[in-house]
Amino acid sequence: MSKPRLTAFHWVPAPFQGQVRDLPVRWALEEAGLEYDERLIEGEAHKAPAYRALHPFGKVPVYEDAGIVLFESGAIVLHIAETHGVLLPREPAARGHAKAWLIAALNSVDPDIIALGDIDHFAANESWAKTGRPQIVEHLTGRLRDIAAQLERRDFLAGEFSVADIMMIAVLRGLRHTTLVSEIPFLREYRDRCESRPAFQRALAAQLRPFVRAESQQRSI
Amino acid sequence: MSKPRLTAFHWVPAPFQGQVRDLPVRWALEEAGLEYDERLIEGEAHKAPAYRALHPFGKVPVYEDAGIVLFESGAIVLHIAETHGVLLPREPAARGHAKAWLIAALNSVDPDIIALGDIDHFAANESWAKTGRPQIVEHLTGRLRDIAAQLERRDFLAGEFSVADIMMIAVLRGLRHTTLVSEIPFLREYRDRCESRPAFQRALAAQLRPFVRAESQQRSI
Numbered sequence: 001m002s003k004p005r006l007t008a009f010h011w012v013p014a015p016f017q018g019q020v021r022d023l024p025v026r027w028a029l030e031e032a033g034l035e036y037d038e039r040l041i042e043g044e045a046h047k048a049p050a051y052r053a054l055h056p057f058g059k060v061p062v063y064e065d066a067g068i069v070l071f072e073s074g075a076i077v078l079h080i081a082e083t084h085g086v087l088l089p090r091e092p093a094a095r096g097h098a099k100a101w102l103i104a105a106l107n108s109v110d111p112d113i114i115a116l117g118d119i120d121h122f123a124a125n126e127s128w129a130k131t132g133r134p135q136i137v138e139h140l141t142g143r144l145r146d147i148a149a150q151l152e153r154r155d156f157l158a159g160e161f162s163v164a165d166i167m168m169i170a171v172l173r174g175l176r177h178t179t180l181v182s183e184i185p186f187l188r189e190y191r192d193r194c195e196s197r198p199a200f201q202r203a204l205a206a207q208l209r210p211f212v213r214a215e216s217q218q219r220s221i
Numbered sequence: 222m223s224k225p226r227l228t229a230f231h232w233v234p235a236p237f238q239g240q241v242r243d244l245p246v247r248w249a250l251e252e253a254g255l256e257y258d259e260r261l262i263e264g265e266a267h268k269a270p271a272y273r274a275l276h277p278f279g280k281v282p283v284y285e286d287a288g289i290v291l292f293e294s295g296a297i298v299l300h301i302a303e304t305h306g307v308l309l310p311r312e313p314a315a316r317g318h319a320k321a322w323l324i325a326a327l328n329s330v331d332p333d334i335i336a337l338g339d340i341d342h343f344a345a346n347e348s349w350a351k352t353g354r355p356q357i358v359e360h361l362t363g364r365l366r367d368i369a370a371q372l373e374r375r376d377f378l379a380g381e382f383s384v385a386d387i388m389m390i391a392v393l394r395g396l397r398h399t400t401l402v403s404e405i406p407f408l409r410e411y412r413d414r415c416e417s418r419p420a421f422q423r424a425l426a427a428q429l430r431p432f433v434r435a436e437s438q439q440r441s442i
Contacts, residue, residue: 056367057329068317074328075321096289100296103327107295108278111332123353131349135339146277 003035004065007054008207010040011214015121015177018204021073022061024170026203028077028163032086040210073170074106077163087163094158101157101164105171109147112140113174120177141180148186155193169194224258225250225286228275229428231261232435236342236398242294243282244428245391249298249384251420253307261431294391295327298384308384315379322378322385326392330368333361334395341398362401369407376414390415 006029008022029036045051046058054062055071062069063076065083070076078099081087089095115136123129147168150157157164172191175181182188194200227250229243250257266272267279275283276292283290284297286304291297299320302308310316336357344350368389371378378385393412396402403409415421 052367052370056325056371057364058367059329068314070317070321072321072324072328074324075317078320078324079317093289096291096296096300099299100291100293103293103295103299103324104277106324107293107327107331108280110328111335114332115336118356126352128349128352131347132344132353143278146273146279149273150277 002066003037004029004063005037005039007039007041007062007064008060008210009046010042011211015117017208017211019173019176020060020207021170023173023203023207024073024166025061025063025076025080026206027166027170027200028080028087030199030202031161031166031197032080032084034080034084038206038210074102074167077166078102081163087161087166089158089160089162094160098158098162098164101162102167105164105167109140109143109168110171110174112136112143113171116140116178117174137180144180144184144187148184148190151186151190155190161194161197165194169200223287224256225284226258226260228260228262228283228285229281229431230267231263232432236338238429238432239425240394240397241281241428242391244394244424245294245387246282246284246297246301247424247427248387248391248421249301249308251423252382252387252418253301253305255301255305259427295323295388298387299323302384308382308387310379310381310383315381319379319383319385322383323388326385326388330361330364330389331392331395333357333364334392337361337399338395358401365401365405365408369405369411372407372411376411382415382418386415390421 006022006025009020012020026036041051041060046055046060051062052058054064054069057071059071061073061076062071063079064070068079070079077087088098116133119129119133119136147157156162157168169191172181172187181191227243227246230241233241247257262272262281267276267281272283273279275285275290278292280292282294282297283292284300285291289300291300298308309319337354340350340354340357368378377383378389390412393402393408402412416425
């Protein structure tokens, strides 16, 4: 059986290293014990029509397996879970919850985090950003507290570890440059519990490896 | 067999009428020919602990069916499709694409639309909003053109009509106060093609009905 192929970037700027969305896909594959091939795209290759045919927005990741080509990390993680019978509770109510939390990470948590990242990484010194930032932080903090409240009674969002946790942690990593997660004890402990999993550590190392290599090649030129 | 129950708001402010996220759930149910019960929450009921136990963020929709309680419209639409064998292509590659586009609507398109809505509905006259807005519009327009490019060759995102179109149209409705969709012919035609479906029209009417009733009761006090 041929291995699935994951497409990721050859290099990204420092704030995004350890945060690009091939990370949750690598993590799901590691949790499932599945080997995969890696294709790294360089320079402007992600803007070329050939790549756009695989990913309509010219982003990463792209996942190819057995003739199926997928984009959007949330869809890929769900596909891996359903295809290989992993990372989803068997009990229907908990299984539904796992999928709901995966979507919640992407649609009810990530938009604020994207908005905050846009300000902090690209517009930190602009006055419009300084004025707009507190409103985003206030709304986001409410959401983070709502998530933490769920974690007072259980270790993982759907009870057992699942796709929901992979996606939520991947999304929350967009706050690493802030203390917003660390300030909320149940959320900080949850993050540490998830990120200390060996499969996460392997996935993170695999994402970072080409960046380190690219930077050392750059230095040696 | 008991009917599923959908929870929606009794009333929302004018800009959000026809846009609240119970709409895609109603639409999926109408496309599938499924009857459902409706529960409308009033006042501050969505902030009460009893409701928070169903929806961690105190939002709508909540969907209850056969002991399963779901939140997040994207997860609910996907659940309806998978449970009832509707709104997803049978061919694996197209089925994967339908799910990828559903997630894309929620995570690669909606964040810009949420940011734009926050500015236009809540901060239109503030100078930070005026300065920040063009950057959001520029990024969003790129995404909308990418979507339109897909629709040059097919009527619906995954070939046949699917959950992807329900979610994408639900998300794009957040731009009704702008001309951003109308300015792009393939996207405008796609929107009209989807929104002219009888199931969409029934779903929209069902969402609006309580708002009209609430407003006429208000006037008669």
